[in-house]
Amino acid sequence: MNAPNSFRAQPDDRGHFGDYGGRYVAETLMPLVLDLEREYRAAKQDPAFAAQFDDLLEHYVGRPSPLYYAERLTDALRDGAAPGMGAQLWFKRDELNHTGAHKINNCIGQILLAIRMGKTRIIAETGAGQHGVATATVCARFGLPCVIYMGAKDVERQAPNVFRMKLLGAEVRAVESGARTLKDAMNEALRDWVANVHDTFYIIGTAAGPHPYPELVRDFQSVIGREARAQMLARTGRLPDLLVAAIGGGSNAIGLFHPFLDDGDVAMLGVEAAGEGLEARHAASLAGGFPGVLHGNKTYLLQDEDGQIAEAHSISAGLDYPGIGPEHAWLKDIGRVDYTSVTDREALDAFQLLCRTEGIIPALEPAHAIAAVTRRARDMRDDQVILANLCGRGDKDIFTVAGALGVSM
């Protein structure tokens, strides 16, 4: 395939990223999806919208997040590397955001859109609970009622975040259908939306769903990559050689990658969750899936030969989804971004490594990115730079990790 003039010009005006994306929704939702697109185009042209978004990111979220040189982890990985090998490891510290993850960036943008559209009720789906907490947070901040759909299995394994959402005034509805995880929560949120289109705004948590969600979530999350690019240039006078980010739906990854896509010398690596291994239960849609249609967009999906969607598995609730954002599907096919996968076990090892070398307890989602970094760093020269997105902090995961390590708390 010929390289396009710019990798940053997607999607087209019908919301397609190459063959992917689109607006595969029931007719009831279609007029609303078109309204949202019109409103988003208007907001993008409105300096007041950008000013309010930027102000909230600075003073409420705490942006810009730091760019951090992980010296001890760099040294640890150079141990055993060949002479002159072992890349420098840098982190974009989005786990330091208010609410502890990158999810809040997107929620600020979407609730401002909801208010612009005159919507008076917010719904969202959540897997790990980070997006649910971020949504509940912005709803409290703007005084809007909020219903969060969460798979019943995730309600059990993410109890601290469930309580946080309730403290913030949200109603958490446990979804009992299907495998009772993120996919089922998204189905139930769509059912709520279709029945309440007149007053309800659906804050989708990742860069997926019907157009314009993949585009607008990417745009709101691109603050990560824009900051990181400027910070890296200011600190080192150069761009990184490799960007690394974990991928469930892919919003933190596309937020980091997108501003760098036209920097031809910057390589990128997206890290899917390989769960118990790609031959067993996993959540790696690109590695183990096929193109299909689910939740409003065409993308890679874990599915059987009849198009029935498979259950994903990952130790990380935030990566436990059988699809991926459509822009990643396109970036994979055209070869601009490489994608790999990391097992539960590798992620747990990386989680502990980061705790002990840097004094940072990461969420299990970015622990997947760190695991991929540990594989790559030794194969790169010591004057090369890896920038990984530390997209969430690990407080929410300590019970899961304790269980996996056989520790009773």
Added chain:
Amino acid sequence: MTRLSDGFAANRPALVCFVTAGDPDAAATPAILDALVAGGADVIELGMPFTDPMADGPAIQAANIRSLGAGTTTADILAIAAGFRARHPHVPLVLMGYANPMLRRGAEWFADAARDAGVDGVICVDVPPEEDDAIGPALRAAGVDLIRLATPTTDAARLGEVLGGASGFVYYVSVAGITGKQQAVQASIEDAVARLKGATDLPIAVGFGVRTPEQARAIGRVADGVVVGSAIVEIVAEHGAAAPAPVTAYVQSLSAALADARKQPA
């Protein structure tokens, strides 16, 4: 005339009956379909089960789970359709479902397989006119009707686009919501049907939330067809493989109500 247009040509509103294929299992479905016909169904809507039926309420969600749990495959559904066509050469049969199972082997494969199984039309819940390319051209090439959905949120500006690629009939989803128990106000249905009839010559069938003979009769006064789904699926859920007798009895009650629907003042 096609089988579908014939199905709407009687001097009473057509009774369109939905069940999920493979519920409770693929072996039980043919007798349930026969029971629909015996009760007076004019058009059969055969639901293709999907793991993620986002537009469906609890009754049809559960039917999807039962069907997939029993191991129903796309091949089973096509075999059920072909068997129905052999037993009922004149009763129109429509497949209704979600895009992914229809597109998995390619839209052309699905359209040809549906045609070869004697299917007259396809309703794809999550392919709006904006994504028609995904399945519309393949169905049209195969001579299978693409039945479009219009809803309470379909405004005048969109109606032309919705009707543009439609054939067979137009399915008016009377409730902004999911399938099941929520019912539309009769006056809103009458307004919507009048609006649709002003924009197309295709028959208009009204569905979502229709479950009593009285509702069916009221809708039948103005619409060309009435779709009943969840209420039948609930009978199948209760009676399983023994569902044919109660299904026939229930469909007869709807059919009787529609018989004189047009004689009553609207």
